[in-house]
Amino acid sequence: MKEKLTCYIIDDEHLAQEILEEYITKVPFLELKGTFMSPLEAAAQIDEDKPDLLFLDINMPDLDGLSFIPMLNPKPMIILTTAYDQYALKAFELEVKDYLVKPFSFERFYKGVFRLYQEQGNRQVPDKKEITAEPKHEQEYIFLKVGHRIQKIATRDILFIEGMKDYLRIHTAKEKIMTLLSFARMEELLPDQDFARVHRSYMVAIDKIVHIEKNRISIADQIIPISETYSDSFYKKLKGLT
Numbered sequence: 001m002k003e004k005l006t007c008y009i010i011d012d013e014h015l016a017q018e019i020l021e022e023y024i025t026k027v028p029f030l031e032l033k034g035t036f037m038s039p040l041e042a043a044a045q046i047d048e049d050k051p052d053l054l055f056l057d058i059n060m061p062d063l064d065g066l067s068f069i070p071m072l073n074p075k076p077m078i079i080l081t082t083a084y085d086q087y088a089l090k091a092f093e094l095e096v097k098d099y100l101v102k103p104f105s106f107e108r109f110y111k112g113v114f115r116l117y118q119e120q121g122n123r124q125v126p127d128k129k130e131i132t133a134e135p136k137h138e139q140e141y142i143f144l145k146v147g148h149r150i151q152k153i154a155t156r157d158i159l160f161i162e163g164m165k166d167y168l169r170i171h172t173a174k175e176k177i178m179t180l181l182s183f184a185r186m187e188e189l190l191p192d193q194d195f196a197r198v199h200r201s202y203m204v205a206i207d208k209i210v211h212i213e214k215n216r217i218s219i220a221d222q223i224i225p226i227s228e229t230y231s232d233s234f235y236k237k238l239k240g241l242t
């Protein structure tokens with residue numbers, strides 16, 4: 001019985017490839033066998049190697065991922081990795097195993113691949129300590145779409161996050177970064193124990209708080225309000241950390 005799942009990456013963006021490659025190297029039961037820019041480039045090798053798992057982008061030149069899936073015989077397990085969420089229904093009609101919307105955290109990635117590993121009956125799973133400890137390493141940084149690029153941001157550099165209508169402005173000590181993302185999605189990406197929502201328009205890095213006075217937080221030279229909606233959960237989180 002296999003101890004590892006062999007996998008391929010098919011994605012026409014170099015940075016997206018690099019992120020997946022880095023994630024895969026952190027998972028002890030995954031073995032990366034190849035990285036390709038398009039389904040056409042990968043097809044012959046997939047037919048020869050018969051990998052267990054494909055990480056497959058959707059929008060690619062020449063042949064898109066959704067059109068490629070029915071051509072696979074036998075069909076490996078497939079996790080779609082895409083910047084678009086509107087193809088989810090079609091994807092699951094094609095019996096894909098997971099649907100990861102970019103940018104996705106390592107924790108989300110790990111949950112998906114670990115579930116597949118268990119489903120395949122690989123009983124030589126890492127011991128409990130390894131499984132529970134693994135996702136803690138993912139949140140040293142996140143990847144966010146900023147304009148026409150995907151930017152790597154170290155979570156330790158984030159001071160607070162400000163809502164700006166459809167955008168979020170991420171404040172660090174060195175720069176302010178605008179990204180088209182919701183607070184709900186940002187909360188999924190960031191480590192819950194390190195960040196807290198304090199207002200409909202603000203999320204703060206707990207370790208960057210200088211002091212709190214009269215439901216106002218001081219971070220660097222900024223004063224951030226704590227709204228009534230988030231007050232109870234915020235103070236409970238602080239109490240739990242002491």
